[in-house]
Amino acid sequence: xxxxxxxxxxxxxxxxxxxxxxxxxxxxxxxxxxxxxxxxxxxxxxxxxxxxxxxxxxxxxxxxxxxxxxxxxxxxxxxxxxxxxxxxxxxxxxxxxxxxxxxxxxxxxxxxxxxxx
Amino acid sequence: xxxxxxxxxxxxxxxxxxxxxxxxxxxxxxxxxxxxxxxxxxxxxxxxxxxxxxxxxxxxxxxxxxxxxxxxxxxxxxxxxxxxxxxxxxxxxxxxxxxxxxxxxxxxxxxx
Numbered sequence: 604x605x606x607x608x609x610x611x612x613x614x615x616x617x618x619x620x621x622x623x624x625x626x627x628x629x630x631x632x633x634x635x636x637x638x639x640x641x642x643x644x645x646x647x648x649x650x651x652x653x654x655x656x657x658x659x660x661x662x663x664x665x666x667x668x669x670x671x672x673x674x675x676x677x678x679x680x681x682x683x684x685x686x687x688x689x690x691x692x693x694x695x696x697x698x699x700x701x702x703x704x705x706x707x708x709x710x711x712x713x714x715x716x717x718x719x720x
Numbered sequence: 721x722x723x724x725x726x727x728x729x730x731x732x733x734x735x736x737x738x739x740x741x742x743x744x745x746x747x748x749x750x751x752x753x754x755x756x757x758x759x760x761x762x763x764x765x766x767x768x769x770x771x772x773x774x775x776x777x778x779x780x781x782x783x784x785x786x787x788x789x790x791x792x793x794x795x796x797x798x799x800x801x802x803x804x805x806x807x808x809x810x811x812x813x814x815x816x817x818x819x820x821x822x823x824x825x826x827x828x829x830x831x832x
Contacts, residue, residue, distance in 0.1 A: 607761075634817065634818070638822075643825075644824060644825070645722070645807050645809075645822035645823050645824055645825050646762065646807070646822045647822070648819070648820075648821070651817065651819070653817055658817050659817075659819060694761065694762070698818065700817065700818065707818050708764050708767065709752075709764065709818075709820070710764070711761035711762045711763070712761055713760065713761050714761055
């Protein structure tokens with residue numbers, strides 16, 4: 604079974620530029636998560652999709668971050684314009700989530716390491 | 721509310737045991753444990769649900785004390801492959817969808 608795919612793996616941009624990340628979840632997984640992981644910290648949830656609908660984006664800085672999940676499969680996360688403090692690893696995860704499963708497991712992708720100069 | 725993990729870091733020799741704690745200021749519904757090796761994605765270890773159950777994964781087990789609002793991860797007879805950062809993730813309420821808040825992590829290094 605293929606895992607969660609993400610691209611690019613690394614990205615270096617200057618502040619005020621824009622950047623986009625792509626994620627393809629495990630086939631059949633209804634729930635997709637985007638996390639931001641700053642060096643030395645735990646993953647912080649940015650946005651959570653159930654199929655192509657947003658169920659939680661309370662910690663997404665909506666003035667600069669946006670995300671979409673068209674057709675309920677792959678997803679893109681965009682930052683525009685980027686700030687220095689956006690330097691982090693952006694992790695995508697997916698889970699079956701088709702119904703409330705008490706033991707639903709999140710599977711993480713390899714992440715995109717973003718450096719903002 | 722982000723759960724608090726302790727210790728922040730620990731160094732073990734192969735074969736030694738370790739305990740990693742995860743505490744919450746709110747009543748917990750479930751606790752998830754992940755291990756992340758340097759430069760890699762977090763990998764799921766186990767999930768514990770409200771009810772104080774204990775689960776095991778190879779020589780790694782965990783307990784969940786809902787009264788104390790904490791979970792502990794036990795690593796016995798540690799191996800070099802156990803090195804990495806361990807994160808607990810907590811769910812406060814059983815909502816319509818899973819919502820996990822990850823802790824600050826515990827960096828574990830196993831040396832020969």
